[in-house]
Amino acid sequence: MLKQELSLNNLDSLYSISYPLMFHWYQHSDKALIQISLKESQLLAKALKERIGFNTEFKTCGLGTGSYYSLLKGKPVRISTLKKILQFFSFDFNDYNKDILSIGGSKFLFKAVFPY
């Protein structure tokens, strides 16, 4: 357990300290979901289709057809998926900051009221 936790803590080279200290969307958990603007989402999906064809060919950049259709419809995809696509096109992650609509991570809706 400890070994696993230690490796998790050292896993991400993105976490080196530099100032001003900023947290970027691509530093969130890869498994979390992210939704970008419909326009950018569709542009990415179309660019993929043009560049690498369709269906099984998507696997060359680690993308299933489900993710392709999610992008095409402007629905959320995993952060890891979006990162793979942007890397495939050599796009800068930071250029997509303004296009992020929402970011996910948990299935729970939390709410309580203070004083508790």
Next chain:
Amino acid sequence: MGGVNSFLRLFFPINLDRVESTILIGAFLSDGNNQKQHPFYANTDFLGEKILKNVQALIPGIPWEIRNGKLRFHPILSRLLLKLGVPFGDKILLNPKIPQFIYAREKYKKAYLTQIFDDEGHAPTKASRKIVLGRNVALRGLPKEFTSTLVYTKRVTFNSLPEYIKTIVSRQPPNLLNGEYELLKEFGIKSSLRCRGVTLYLDRVSADWVVELAGKENINKFNKEIGFSHPDKVRRINEYLGIENGNSILCQG
């Protein structure tokens, strides 16, 4: 993972270079736990509210809840905390150091110290006459012939330990407490760091260490330079120092 309700609208990148970050570092290295899926803070009173406000200052609209008496947050907070230097997992086993970020500014050091004293510190009373800050650390390298003599959850005081065990224990203070002891020195506050004893608990033997601040002038200095923010602790330290309406009898000479 990722129900529609859990989505939140954020603007990236999130600037972490602010005092709220240091308060969260202090809180999650004390009464909190940076769990990957559900980072939580164990207080739901005044301190819970304080932490909630600070989290919301960094991540407006972050989903949160109170479950089993703990304040839990959306997992994006765990990644922010990781970036700030708060590791995932059990602090007692990992024995982390104070994150470098704290040392960047004077106000960060103060806010961090206030938070950890709120969480882990005991305010002075007429009986105790000192401020005590305690932390535990898991011990490594203890011989089996010693650990097999320990009784579950029963603390063995440091003074009653065999000399060779004392040597092993003395070499493994909690890095956090050691760092906090050094930080207090930077503010000219005298304190002592000592081990109170060792305990067998769960699957580990841990040592119980404390930083103690004694002497009215010293405590008064702590109160002026750092201070508590928890109202009960503020009241207790003020009572001890004889402070009414912000005027200390020590100040009046």
